[in-house]
Amino acid sequence: MIRHIYVHIPFCARICPYCAFYKDLLDRPHTWRFCEAILRELELYQGGAIFPGSPEVAVATEGGKSFRRTRDRRSSLLPSTIYFGGGTPTALTIAQLELLLRGFRERLNLSCLEEWTIEANPGSVSARKADLLKKFGVNRISLGVQSWDDHLLKLLGREHNARQAEESFHLLRAAGFANINVDLMFGLPGQTIEQWRSTLEKTMALQPDHISAYCLTYEEDTEFFLRHARGEFRQDADADSEFFEIAMAILEHAGYEHYEISNYARPAFSSVHNRAYWLGKDYLGIGPSAVSTVGMRRWQNVCDYRSYIDRVLSGQSPVGPSEDLTSEMKRTERIALSLRTRDGVSASDLKHFAQQTDEIIALGLLRKSNGNFVLTRRGKTLADSVAEALV
Numbered sequence: 001m002i003r004h005i006y007v008h009i010p011f012c013a014r015i016c017p018y019c020a021f022y023k024d025l026l027d028r029p030h031t032w033r034f035c036e037a038i039l040r041e042l043e044l045y046q047g048g049a050i051f052p053g054s055p056e057v058a059v060a061t062e063g064g065k066s067f068r069r070t071r072d073r074r075s076s077l078l079p080s081t082i083y084f085g086g087g088t089p090t091a092l093t094i095a096q097l098e099l100l101l102r103g104f105r106e107r108l109n110l111s112c113l114e115e116w117t118i119e120a121n122p123g124s125v126s127a128r129k130a131d132l133l134k135k136f137g138v139n140r141i142s143l144g145v146q147s148w149d150d151h152l153l154k155l156l157g158r159e160h161n162a163r164q165a166e167e168s169f170h171l172l173r174a175a176g177f178a179n180i181n182v183d184l185m186f187g188l189p190g191q192t193i194e195q196w197r198s199t200l201e202k203t204m205a206l207q208p209d210h211i212s213a214y215c216l217t218y219e220e221d222t223e224f225f226l227r228h229a230r231g232e233f234r235q236d237a238d239a240d241s242e243f244f245e246i247a248m249a250i251l252e253h254a255g256y257e258h259y260e261i262s263n264y265a266r267p268a269f270s271s272v273h274n275r276a277y278w279l280g281k282d283y284l285g286i287g288p289s290a291v292s293t294v295g296m297r298r299w300q301n302v303c304d305y306r307s308y309i310d311r312v313l314s315g316q317s318p319v320g321p322s323e324d325l326t327s328e329m330k331r332t333e334r335i336a337l338s339l340r341t342r343d344g345v346s347a348s349d350l351k352h353f354a355q356q357t358d359e360i361i362a363l364g365l366l367r368k369s370n371g372n373f374v375l376t377r378r379g380k381t382l383a384d385s386v387a388e389a390l391v
């Protein structure tokens with residue numbers, strides 16, 4: 001039974017020079033067909049078709065094409081979370097969002113749905129869009145604010161300024177959203193500690209329910225990566241640690257629980273979808289480039305959205321690369337992901353690493369809590385190195 005669905009919507013009105021997610025410029029002529037393809041892919045899974053690795057029990061034909069069909073119980077969808085990410089889902093028009101949301105409502109049994117998140121860019125939020133999302137059952141918004149400093153927003157190539165981001169936040173609240181996440185970034189080129197402090201304070205004043213604070217990564221194949229390679233931008237690990245510690249101090253003082261390295265939530269507002277992912281639960285990914293993990297099988301849809309649309313609408317499978325997972329691979333991933341969470345890594349996952357674990361504990365980076373191994377405050381600033389030492 002699959003309880004978590006991720007949907008990738010790869011369009012953005014503008015491409016940010018630091019971003020390595022699969023995305024492309026908004027392509028209006030293709031977006032209607034894209035929405036149709038998303039719903040068609042959902043139907044394929046509902047029918048139990050194209051489920052890589054599932055035992056085949058029959059072959060059915062649709063529109064002249066044959067699909068492997070399966071009656072594997074795991075292929076049934078009963079979502080407790082749906083996450084529309086991107087790209088920028090809100091870059092779609094109101095009519096397209098309505099088609100998608102209505103399509104999901106009509107095709108899925110949503111009786112167990114707890115959380116339906118959509119990622120939004122402040123440049124593409126409107127009161128009508130917000131009302132529509134609310135009306136169709138979206139109950140969590142993740143708003144990409146990044147910074148409240150107009151100069152830094154410009155450097156990041158964002159399509160909005162701080163004032164528009166604030167208006168979008170209020171507009172979402174006015175539409176009735178009681179669960180709003182604000183994405184922030186730190187360690188930006190030229191960003192001062194004072195700018196970061198005031199961005200955090202401004203965020204606190206708005207009282208979002210959840211905050212994701214990401215340290216800028218210079219991702220390959222981005223303009224920022226090239227500028228970093230040319231020496232125009234520098235990464236300063238000490239400054240990054242200081243930004244991180246300030247975020248922890250200010251947000252925890254304001255009552256936010258630091259439940260994952262980059263994530264803070266008011267009590268009861270941690271993300272159900274992300275927690276499931278960090279716990280290694282099965283999830284289905286729909287849309288171009290989306291990854292799925294079900295049982296011991298993982299697969300990824302083709303990335304290019306044009307080929308994704310053509311494949312799905314012509315009855316072919318959009319699945320690209322796939323692999324069988326071993327229990328060892330699953331355990332390694334579980335350690336890497338759960339180490340970053342407040343609950344930490346289970347002792348059973350680390351039982352073969354007793355010596356490394358003891359050494360890391362002796363360095364004051366890890367501690368034992370409720371039978372699990374949890375990063376200490378200092379360990380959190382060195383989380384990646386601790387993970388490397390353990391896996």
Ligand SMILES: C[S@@+](CC[C@H](N)C(=O)[O-])C[C@H]1O[C@@H](n2cnc3c(N)ncnc32)[C@H](O)[C@@H]1O
Pocket residue numbers: 012018019020021085086087088119120121122143144145146183184185214215216217218219
């Ligand atoms: C898919 S985007 C969110 C929605 C929307 N596209 C937007 O940008 O507003 C996910 C988030 O990842 C973060 N992010 C993207 N690229 C990053 C990078 N190179 N380093 C750190 N954080 C990054 C940003 O905070 C961004 O809001």
Ligand code: SF4
Pocket residue numbers: 011012014015016019020021023086087088121144
């Ligand atoms: S709007 Fe979001 S997904 Fe699009 S390029 Fe910018 S950060 Fe990436």
